[in-house]
Amino acid sequence: MKLYYFSAVGVLLSMSLSATELPDRQAQLPSVAKDANAQYLQPNSLSTIPQGKFGDKVRKGYQLFVNSQQMRGTYVGNELNCVNCHMNAGNKANASPLWGAYMAYPAYRKKNDKVNSYEERIQGCFTYSMNGKAPESGSEALVSISAYSYWLAMSGLMNQFNVAGPVPEMSDSDLLKGGNREDFPLPEAITSKLDQQALTKLPGRGFPKLEKPELAYSVERGKLVYQAHCQACHGDDGQGVKMAEVSALPPLWGPQTYNWGAGMHRVNTAANFIYENMPLGKSIQLTVQQAWDVAAFVNAHERPQDPRYKGNVAETQAKYHQHEGFYGKPSAADPSVILGSKSYPIFPASK
Ligand code: HEC
Ligand code: HEC
Structure with missing residues (x-):
């Protein structure tokens, strides 16, 4: 041993x-x-x-x-x-x-x-x-x-x-x-x-690995999946739904969710999670392709900065983002904007 x-x-x-x-x-x-x-x-x-x-x-x-x-x-x-x-x-x-x-x-x-x-x-x-x-x-x-x-x-x-x-x-x-x-x-x-x-390695640990999609994942197709299968709960702006100031349905991008250093920002990790667990309450419902596409769409939006960022997006990207993610790449909402360049603050003072 x-x-x-x-x-x-x-x-x-x-x-x-x-x-x-x-x-x-x-x-x-x-x-x-x-x-x-x-x-x-x-x-x-x-x-x-x-x-x-x-x-x-x-x-x-x-x-x-x-x-x-x-x-x-x-x-x-x-x-x-x-x-x-x-x-x-x-x-x-x-x-x-x-x-x-x-x-x-x-x-x-x-x-x-x-x-x-x-x-x-x-x-x-x-x-x-x-x-x-x-x-x-x-x-x-x-x-x-x-x-x-x-x-x-x-x-x-x-x-x-x-x-x-x-x-x-x-x-x-x-x-x-x-x-x-x-x-x-x-x-x-x-x-x-x-x-x-x-x-x-107990069975069920982690998020199960999803097979690769047939086509390279696409943010554009992912947007359509999002509108059909996710928007009703997570909102057309990805901000989820709050009731009495408490987030009842959690936000997927923007200032109030996981930051650019989190595992969920990687397309593969999010695809694994989403395929198995979303849309909530239904058994597996998306195709493999849809899960990858919508994971890409969700993660091609701005969110809080990577806490390891030291003032330069390209450097942070080169050092920490050699994987399937959109940090340092064009934003889905506005392709002229590089993700990471307009990130939200890390650990902001609470309201
Ligand atoms: C019926 C409502 C519902 C639908 C539809 C739904 N979700 Fe969720 N989602 C939730 C809830 C509720 C949670 C939190 C789960 C918990 O706390 O048990 C969640 C959690 C998540 C999370 C992790 C937490 C976060 O905020 O990042 C992701 C990512 C996510 N959903 C993505 C999706 C995607 C992509 C779709 C569409 C394929 C989708 N969801 C459809 C209700 C929904
Ligand atoms: C936005 C989604 C999300 C939230 C919220 C979150 N985690 Fe995680 N957590 C992950 C992901 C994704 C991984 C796996 C990381 C990977 O594969 O890169 C993980 C991994 C872990 C692991 C290790 C799992 C293993 O099998 O090795 C632990 C323990 C853990 N999280 C605890 C927590 C605790 C405690 C909190 C709250 C303080 C929390 N997580 C909040 C997404 C989340």
Whole structure:
């Protein structure tokens, strides 16, 4: 069995990062095609979260996850809630469920020889998807979201392998690391069936990889898909719908959504998400081609700046955008405008 987590190395690496350099914590997930026969973990219902201090952390994590707007202005800079992308309170298979994620960290990344802990991965979604400010390492927000994720993963595994009893409690510092480590306490009944590798790749983790479209994706065709299948909920201007000042249907572009550093801005990641999960409430309804086209249309609109931007769109594009995205390219709304050049602010002061 490989040892994935070397804390000394982690400490050294984080010390060598200069204060101004934002670490890249948004590694593209290794997306795999969906297996129609896969069995997904079934975590316990939330009503079984125990009383007491540990249970309170789990409950708090759930609340921050579904109503992230309570962190607006402290850690959250847009109108989104975590649950808008990690659907069904982070439980939905193939919508990047928390139980799948938890067991995959700490994750070792060959590219820059860095180890990402679970809390660091969450920090990434605060910085980019929530256009916010990452909570400090070890903060209550990170502990509680980690506790909630751990509780989903552990109760799901215990159910799958008929392990009785309550989910074992864990210290805050261990919760923050994630479940992919040799000293992670798992019952024998589970480790005898699934090795560490298998646990990092639980079926339903991430967004399933969509096959390539037949034709190169097109923003123009995507606009027609958008009008037919998305506009009723997300608005003709992509701004979603607010009720009583709360975003009931989330915005897809503009100042109030994920920024140019977020995974969802990549056409392939958005296509994976959309094909599987949108239009909401219906089973898969778009063709593969339509999913790619509409993902391109959505992501060819201006949004908050990439937090790694240092004053030059072309440089940011060259350094961080060597993938399927529209940063540094013409805007769908006005092709004379280069996307990134009129971006909205990152982590704006709340209204
Ligand atoms: C019936 C209403 C409805 C329709 C139609 C719909 N969506 Fe959504 N969409 C939602 C809701 C609600 C969420 C948030 C999900 C949640 O919180 O559980 C969402 C979330 C999203 C997100 C992630 C969050 C964000 O704001 O970026 C994207 C991207 C998205 N939808 C794209 C689309 C696309 C593209 C289409 C058309 C193919 C579409 N949606 C159709 C209701 C809808
Ligand atoms: C706009 C959509 C969106 C929102 C909102 C969002 N995320 Fe994510 N999240 C993603 C995407 C996309 C990925 C996968 C990244 C990739 O493949 O590049 C991801 C990945 C993750 C992962 C790792 C998943 C894995 O299996 O490795 C965790 C954990 C996570 N997000 C937690 C959060 C938390 C906590 C919040 C709220 C503070 C949040 N996310 C808000 C889109 C979102």
